[in-house]
Amino acid sequence: MWIYEKKLQYPVRVCRPNPRLAKEIITQYGGPDGELSASLRYLTQRYTMPTGQAIATLTDIGTEELAHMEIVAALVYQLVKDAPLHEIKEAGLSSYYADHDRALYFVNASGVPWTAAYIQSKGDPIADLHENMAAEEKARATYEWLINLSDDPDVTDVLKFLRQREVVHFQRFGETLMRVQDYLQCKKVY
Amino acid sequence: MQNEQMELMQRLRELEFAAVELNLFLDTHPENQEALRDFNRVACELAEVRQTYENKFGPTMNFGVSTSKGRWQWIDGPWPWQVGY
Amino acid sequence: MIGPYKMRLARAYIPFQRYGQVWSPAEGLRRGTIFPELFSPYIPRDKGSCGTCQ
Numbered sequence: 001m002w003i004y005e006k007k008l009q010y011p012v013r014v015c016r017p018n019p020r021l022a023k024e025i026i027t028q029y030g031g032p033d034g035e036l037s038a039s040l041r042y043l044t045q046r047y048t049m050p051t052g053q054a055i056a057t058l059t060d061i062g063t064e065e066l067a068h069m070e071i072v073a074a075l076v077y078q079l080v081k082d083a084p085l086h087e088i089k090e091a092g093l094s095s096y097y098a099d100h101d102r103a104l105y106f107v108n109a110s111g112v113p114w115t116a117a118y119i120q121s122k123g124d125p126i127a128d129l130h131e132n133m134a135a136e137e138k139a140r141a142t143y144e145w146l147i148n149l150s151d152d153p154d155v156t157d158v159l160k161f162l163r164q165r166e167v168v169h170f171q172r173f174g175e176t177l178m179r180v181q182d183y184l185q186c187k188k189v190y
Numbered sequence: 191m192q193n194e195q196m197e198l199m200q201r202l203r204e205l206e207f208a209a210v211e212l213n214l215f216l217d218t219h220p221e222n223q224e225a226l227r228d229f230n231r232v233a234c235e236l237a238e239v240r241q242t243y244e245n246k247f248g249p250t251m252n253f254g255v256s257t258s259k260g261r262w263q264w265i266d267g268p269w270p271w272q273v274g275y
Numbered sequence: 276m277i278g279p280y281k282m283r284l285a286r287a288y289i290p291f292q293r294y295g296q297v298w299s300p301a302e303g304l305r306r307g308t309i310f311p312e313l314f315s316p317y318i319p320r321d322k323g324s325c326g327t328c329q
Contacts, residue, residue, distance in 0.1 A: 004252050007199060008270040010304070011250065064210060074271035128252045130287070148321045160317065164307025167315050168214070174289025175218035181286060204300035211309045215294070225294050232300070 002063070009067045012074040015152045019091035022079035023109060024149050028162070030106030030114040033138040039065035041119040041135060045128045051183050054125065057176045058132075061169050064123045068162055073104050075158060120142045125184070128175040133170055140166040193272055198243045202250070205236040 028034040042062035049055045079089065080102045088097050097109055106114035122128050143163035150156045191199075194214060212229040240250060248263035249256030258264060267273075282288060296311060303309030 003255055005206075006250050006252075006264075006270060007202060009203065009210075011200070011203070012271065019202075053217060053220060057214070060210075060217055064214075070270065077271050144317055144319075147317060147319050156239055156319075161307045163317060164315065167212070168308050168313050169309070171289070171292060171313060172214050172218055174287075175291055177287065178289055178291065179218065204304045208297075208300035208309050209306040211297075211303060215292070215310075219291070219294065224290050228297065 002066075008071055008074060009064070010071055012071055012078065012158055013154050014075070014078045015154050017081070017083035017087065018079045018119060018152060018155075019083045019088045019093050021150060021152060021155065022076045022083075023091055023093055023096075025072060025079070025146055025159075026076050026104075026153070027109040028109060028139070028142060029069065029076060029104065031108030031112075031142075031189060033135065033142045034108075035065050035069035035139075036106060036114060037118045038139060039063070039069060039134055039136060040116075041121070042132065044119070045121045045132070048121075048123050048125075049128075049180070050125055051180060054129075054176050054180050057172055061172060064165070064169075068165065071162065073157060076104060077102075079155070090172065095135040125180050128179070129173055130184070131168055132173045133177070136166045136170040140170070191268060195243075195247050198246070200241065201239050202236070202243055205232055205239055208232045209236055 030036060033128050042058045042065065046055050046058035046062065049058060074126070078095075083091075083102075088094070088102075096105070096107070099105070108114075120128070120131055122131070139165055143159050143166065147156055147159045147163070151161060205252055209232045209248065212225055212232060216222065217223050217248060244250060248266055249258055252264060256264075283288070292310065292312065297309045298306065298311065301308070306314055308314055
């Protein structure tokens with residue numbers, strides 16, 4: 001069950017409206033390596049993990065990714081909220097605007113809608129944990145490209161925070177893999 | 191949002207972040223007593239700061255974790271993506 | 276600590292983090308982790324740049 005806390009894990013403010021940057025950042029909302037993908041991947045894999053430790057890690061990281069999704073949403077929301085329509089057009093967001101105005105929607109940077117094909121829940125804990133470690137590296141890399149693209153220091157600050165979280169998550173999934181592998185190895189002996 | 195509210199909210203953010211980090215560490219190191227001790231200490235301080243914040247500025251959580259006084263405060267803004275915080 | 280003689284083929288190994296110094300909650304939030312040994316800052320740089328213009 002989930003409880004909601006009315007507070008962002010990391011504060012978000014932007015220097016000025018920037019629809020161009022919003023169009024790029026939205027990929028971490030609804031794109032293949034974004035926070036929605038991460039949270040749903042872990043939250044759906046956890047049901048078939050073999051140990052309480054693995055279930056706890058997937059549940060907790062999956063929950064934290066929902067909080068990160070909210071941060072990305074806040075970034076996009078603030079970057080377009082006061083942008084005049086001509087800037088939205090110049091940023092190449094006319095098509096998005098036609099369907100959504102300035103609302104949040106789950107798409108990547110090219111406007112391709114989110115799909116469950118972005119995630120896997122193989123049921124094999126080794127495969128799933130390797131998928132998760134890869135996912136964290138892909139997310140980290142994506143934040144690096146977004147940091148390269150950002151010309152707003154307040155936005156860059158938030159992106160750096162989110163990127164560092166992926167590094168920590170990678171380590172935790174790695175540790176979980178070690179524990180699960182040992183557990184499965186022990187089980188085989190009997 | 192006034193200064194005092196922003197400062198208390200930031201303190202809440204800091205403590206909860208430390209709690210999340212320790213929570214994740216303990217998930218993969220469940221036998222670590224030092225980390226457990228630090229987690230419990232942070233959790234305690236977090237609860238106190240949350241109580242202080244809520245007494246002055248209203249509920250931070252839904253579904254019965256926080257209470258509302260006088261009127262249903264949960265619907266009040268600002269919501270996290272508004273007003274920069 | 277797993278020694279090389281105990282490592283198997285066809286599997287990955289990640290060393291376990293050991294609990295040491297932690298940053299204060301304020302410092303930790305600023306950096307994105309309370310653990311100094313996991314802190315890994317990124318210097319913005321696009322690979323395609325010539326190195327002189329940045």
